[in-house]
Amino acid sequence: MQDFIPVNEPLLAGNEKKYLNECIDTGWISSEGAFVKKFENQFAKRVGQEHGIAVCNGSVALDAAIVALGIGEGDEVIMPAFTIISCAAAIVRAGAKPVLVDSHPVTWNMDVNQIESKITPKTKAIMVVHIYGLPVDMIPVMDIAKKHGLKIIEDAAEAHGLTYNGIPCGNFGDISIFSFYPNKHVTTGEGGMIMTNDDQLAERCRSLRNLCFQPQQRFVHEELGWNFRMSNIQAAVGVAQLEKLDEFVVAKRKMGRRYTELLSEVDNIRLPLPKTAYAENIYWVYGIVLDPELPFDAKHVMQKLGAEKIGTRPFFWPMHEQPVFKKMGLFAGEEYPVASMLARRGFYVPSGLSLDNKKIEHVASKVKEVIQNK
Numbered sequence: 544m545q546d547f548i549p550v551n552e553p554l555l556a557g558n559e560k561k562y563l564n565e566c567i568d569t570g571w572i573s574s575e576g577a578f579v580k581k582f583e584n585q586f587a588k589r590v591g592q593e594h595g596i597a598v599c600n601g602s603v604a605l606d607a608a609i610v611a612l613g614i615g616e617g618d619e620v621i622m623p624a625f626t627i628i629s630c631a632a633a634i635v636r637a638g639a640k641p642v643l644v645d646s647h648p649v650t651w652n653m654d655v656n657q658i659e660s661k662i663t664p665k666t667k668a669i670m671v672v673h674i675y676g677l678p679v680d681m682i683p684v685m686d687i688a689k690k691h692g693l694k695i696i697e698d699a700a701e702a703h704g705l706t707y708n709g710i711p712c713g714n715f716g717d718i719s720i721f722s723f724y725p726n727k728h729v730t731t732g733e734g735g736m737i738m739t740n741d742d743q744l745a746e747r748c749r750s751l752r753n754l755c756f757q758p759q760q761r762f763v764h765e766e767l768g769w770n771f772r773m774s775n776i777q778a779a780v781g782v783a784q785l786e787k788l789d790e791f792v793v794a795k796r797k798m799g800r801r802y803t804e805l806l807s808e809v810d811n812i813r814l815p816l817p818k819t820a821y822a823e824n825i826y827w828v829y830g831i832v833l834d835p836e837l838p839f840d841a842k843h844v845m846q847k848l849g850a851e852k853i854g855t856r857p858f859f860w861p862m863h864e865q866p867v868f869k870k871m872g873l874f875a876g877e878e879y880p881v882a883s884m885l886a887r888r889g890f891y892v893p894s895g896l897s898l899d900n901k902k903i904e905h906v907a908s909k910v911k912e913v914i915q916n917k
């Protein structure tokens with residue numbers, strides 16, 4: 544009997560144990576330990592940003608980024624409708640207004656052609672989010688940002704090792720963020736990082752991360768910050784993971800290609816694009832979208848696969864359909880049809896770094912069976 548195949552299982556087979564032992568042997572387990580700086584420096588360098596500020600997850604990295612940019616009451620930030628709640632939550636919590644754009648039906652990323660029509664005198668920034676393994680088309684975004692004097696906030700939480708025209712994702716934002724949740728290509732269990740080239744922004748993020756303690760008078764506060772610090776234990780795992788990132792990307796691409804080979808003969812489904820003119824997919828997850836011709840939705844397929852002991856996840860639920868935002872009176876009457884379609888007809892299958900070929904073949908054959916109704 545086949546065991547349950549979880550949607551994700553991380554691979555911790557490098558120096559993780561060795562570096563964790565170092566933390567325990569030396570007693571350095573808090574955020575003051577040397578692995579934190581090392582992880583910040585190494586990861587920022589890899590992405591090509593001057594500063595890395597490690598935090599306790601990717602969601603709070605967005606909170607700090609928005610506040611550090613001075614975005615608040617009366618400001619607007621343009622962002623995709625199809626993304627994780629963390630993006631809009633950070634904007635709303637800062638007192639600003641998220642302004643949505645729909646997705647591109649093939650890349651699932653924000654449709655950059657819709658950005659400019661959403662700009663108002665209140666717009667302060669564009670938040671780009673690289674979705675599921677392919678990047679946002681950045682050149683048009685950078686042109687628009689420059690033309691209108693807007694900041695770019697880059698959510699690269701799913702984009703470790705991804706490049707756009709050969710430049711690492713995370714490099715494009717005035718401020719960029721990553722997540723190191725276990726389903727990301729680099730994990731620290733829980734963790735995140737903020738990156739920027741701007742010395743002042745970096746200082747501000749470091750202060751916000753650390754309760755806005757002041758160097759001269761530690762317990763006197765001019766501003767409210769948070770405790771968003773990353774521990775040395777998390778960073779130790781991160782340093783070991785980063786050593787493997789190139790291998791991980793190769794492995795993920797191999798998995799993606801294998802799934803595509805196995806599923807390409809199935810009618811009426813859309814698979815992730817292997818590449819675009821500007822990027823090669825890193826398959827953060829392996830998503831499948833059901834065509835309208837199929838008389839069932841993703842929920843149905845996920846239930847059937849669950850009964851076959853195969854873990855899946857639905858695609859994101861779009862921001863304009865979130866009950867929490869409806870209650871706040873946000874996005875009333877707005878429609879983003881591609882995002883709404885993706886939410887109902889998209890799901891992803893197991894693709895963690897611990898998955899072997901046999902399991903991929905098993906998953907693909909079950910997906911085929913369920914979709915072809917056999």
Ligand SMILES: *Cc1c(COP(=O)(O)O)cnc(C)c1O
Pocket residue numbers: 600601602603626627629630672673698700701721722723724734735
């Ligand atoms: C995972 C993710 C986040 C949040 O990261 P956490 O570390 O889980 O808080 C933010 N944005 C995107 C696009 C993500 O995929």
